[in-house]
Amino acid sequence: MTQFTLLDILRNLVFATQWTVILSLVSFIGGGLLGLGLLVLRIGGGRIFAPVVRVYVELFQGTPLLMQLFLAFFGLGLFGIDVPPWLAAAVALILWTAAFLTEIWRGCVEAVPKGQWEASASLGMSYVEQMRHVVLPQALKIAIPPTVGFSVQVVKGTALTSIIGFTELSKAGTVLSNATFQPFTVYGLVALIYFALCFPLSQAARHLERKMNVAHRH
């Protein structure tokens, strides 16, 4: 059996980290786009679409991400569709991210004072014009800190995909730990790498939030 040096371990972990990063980006961007679409339906979709989105959000927020991953992985398999782990991971994480971002952003739109709607309505703007020129620009500013903050949850969420066999950072950690019999070293390094990914994000979120609180609101 080959001997692993610390450097070997690290090199393997860093290699796997790229999959964590890619999956995080795909989930965040895909979830963001889907979330934006759901947001529009949620606040402007009337009596048919808005409740559908609400149920969607409740389902994804009210069940463990792990179950969602299992369902995506094994569930589609039941229909004879052979789902590779990366696909199940990406689909589940995109759906999960979208649910949370929709809810975060809805809160931001609702945080725009009612007076802004009334003033723009009294000037003759239509709903779409109000949204585009008055409400969304203000909501967007409010949304940036919590959105960046949520990206940390996405990165950590990717760790669960190791369970359905997607070889990202956590899975690589498990494999290496089994091969080296040095679980503490390996998982210590894994944790450090996650921290290196997440810490800048949470710092950025905190910084943005502080900046928002002191700066002019424009």
Place this chain on the structure above:
Amino acid sequence: MSLIAIEGLRKSYGEHEVLKGIDLEVAKGEVVAVIGKSGSGKSTLLRCVNGLEAINGGSITVDGARLAGDEAHLRALRLKVGMIFQQFNLFPHKTAGQNVMLAQQVVKKTGKAAAEAMARRMLDRVGLGEKFGAYPDQLSGGQQQRVAIARALAMEPMALLCDEITSALDPELVGEVLQVVRGLAAEGMTLMMVTHEMAFARDVCSRVVFMHQGRVHEAGPPGEVFANPRTPELQSFLGRVA
């Protein structure tokens, strides 16, 4: 013919009937003060005239066109009737100038240069020509309210609805806003204003409407209404305010 004609207007929030059949006509160029206790339905009345609240009965006609609930009618109505709010409601992410330009560009499809020229004229008119590039949070309350007036004027409305537009201001800032309104009245703008500034109502308004429990309880020229209130409710209201 009156510019604004309100007939049998009824408005309820759930079980609670807030306007119980309002009849009121406002002629072109008239300045009408709406007074009354808090909760008597003054804001609701103005909001109905601007189409911000759906009505439950009666009718509102502005310049011959009857108010309906669909977007095209509402838009047409709001181009004729501007509204100014107690809390100013300026767009915080836009400068004073952009606040005045936005609806011109978006709603009236005015070109940028023309909208800007209009914005400068209107800001001049309210005495804020030099604040074109200032953001709302860099302006005092009185200045913000004057920008809000300029913003409404830039749409060239036939009438303005003012809902307690000085109530959120520090006392020393009330005068500058009332001065602007006084100027508008002198220029012949039709105004319907909810106010607690009785001295102003007496000086500037052609008619005073006293609302009580969702009805027009008493109305008439300010001289008459203030000097000889006929109903005990108005007597007690004026006694409390004066």
